[in-house]
Amino acid sequence: MDTHIQSIESGLPAPDIQILEINGLTMKVASMGSGPLVVLCHGFPELAISWRSQIVALAAAGYRAVAPDMRGYGGTTAPSEVSDYTMLHIVGDMVELVSALGEKQAAIVGHDWGALVAWSCALLRPDLFTSVAGMSVPFVPVASVDILSALRDAGVDHFYLQYFQAPGVAEAELEQDVAASIRRMHYSASGDGPDTVTFGMLKTGKGILDNTVEPETLPAWLSERDVEEYASEFQRTGFSGGLNWYRNIRRSSELMAPWRGQAIHQPSLFIAGEADDVLKFPNAQADIDNFPNALLDMRGCHILPDAGHWIQRERATAVNELLIEFLDGLKNSG
Template identity: 50%
Template sequence: MPSSRTISANGIELFLCEQGQGPLVLLCHGWPELSYSWRHQIPALADAGFHVVAPDMRGFGRSSAPADVDAYSIFDTVGDMVALVAALGEKQAVIVGHDWGAPVAWHAAMFRPDIFTGVAGLSVPPPFRGRVRPLDALRESGITNFYWQYFQTPGVAEAEFERDVTATMRMVLGRGISDPSAMFIDQGKGFLGHLRADQPLPKWLSEADIAHFAEAYQESGFRGGLNWYRNIDRNWELTAPWHGAQIHQPSLFIAGSKDSVITGLIGAKRVNEMERVLPNLKQKLIIEGGGHWIQQERADEVNAALIAFLK
């Protein structure tokens, strides 16, 4: 059974679930999620001979959520993982990330190859640093209603999501990002405008799961996680020294074929060209029929691919 504890790292407190003994594997979740999102991976990877650690990332769940928006840059979130490896008494780890956790994993491998000996990204391809800031690029292409833009003004999305936290989790996780229309905000409708709260949950998500997420977000609110989006342009500026850099460690990519993050114009191009950034890519696994919450939806296939990669 996984155990949990809170550990000090990088000047904050990180709550984590862990299980197993052996080489260290870090699992970084995305938005709006928790370490609980890895509930199917933790025991499976532990049984395969690894020390598996899944933190609530900075700003989420029971981990610290600094007040300052600037405390959520890619340097802070990667810094947390570097510090966590040391706090666990280790020198090296393999890092795995899903959704927002994927950029953390990719950049951790890029910034600190001495620590992160392998990297797996789920749902979000490796970083291709464009010529201009991401939010500028959206504006220049005439897009003003993408969800990244909606999330920028502090307080707006928080108010929408916190009105009924259970309904929010049910809609975002139950339908979520696999619906491309959810990526664009209709005037006055908010992020949840396209999604229905009354549809049955998918098979992979139980009422107990929703209750677990909802209870955590009732407690923490949504501000910490949304602050990650408020650093999108700043991350572009901060990563200038790594423009065009490659990740040379062994790498793995997994996504669902129905995940709109990889089916859109930009996402599809990135999936096709990821070997440019990942010259040592061991597998590119696109799981037929899978959506965005891939490690929860298709746990067995994800676990098998991760274990084969780790071994």
């Protein structure tokens, strides 16, 4: 099934939409352009449309830009078993997507959880994913202790990653008013949100939304149309698919044990917002400082001022320029 719809409110042409059979899933994929393949992986709680600006810019720059709704999100199948959301499952999705598109290699780009997917794709399949760009979440070599165990060992018991573990708890909170959840999380984690709001540590006995505020007006990068698109999809699917990624942190860490300590050798790029709460997490700066040891062909580390977590939307033009400069540099050096 192919559709092509003009996005009037955004002023951007909408990508073509395909429904593909990928790795046992039915996957909704947005694409535009021709040339070297660039796969764009979104995070939580987002969809392929979070890459709308990048898809158009990459296509105009001579690339084939492809953004799937990831496993468990939007128009892509959400398996019922929690254990079907490990990092190996998701990397497998991206491997098969490249094959289904008739390509043998791709650049892989990701934001938030999608950044972890992108880093993992580069780590596990360097033959296929020949360059990698991560946004918001730094690359950290696979360690012997997963983050949930590290939090427990540090005596922490109310970090948001822990709150997301019990099936049904976060779903009940987020699905009570889906549009409000989307507005509050996106605004509060952005550079436009109040400085007093952080996503990491939750208030005792409170949920994730207690760490957010309702915006009086939406910021320029988040339109009413965007909120409606996100809300309509999450209203239909619920949030369990995305939350199940968090519920596989320990399982994925165990499965990734063969790659412990392994660096990424391909050309790499990192982009984040200076006001991103992820950069305030313990060890985040140390992880960035370790890039020379972990990303062996790093082509840039860009921390954009006054921007928050949703970097590819908050600073779409800057991110597009940095991404295209990175990819063009690979063509010129290759």
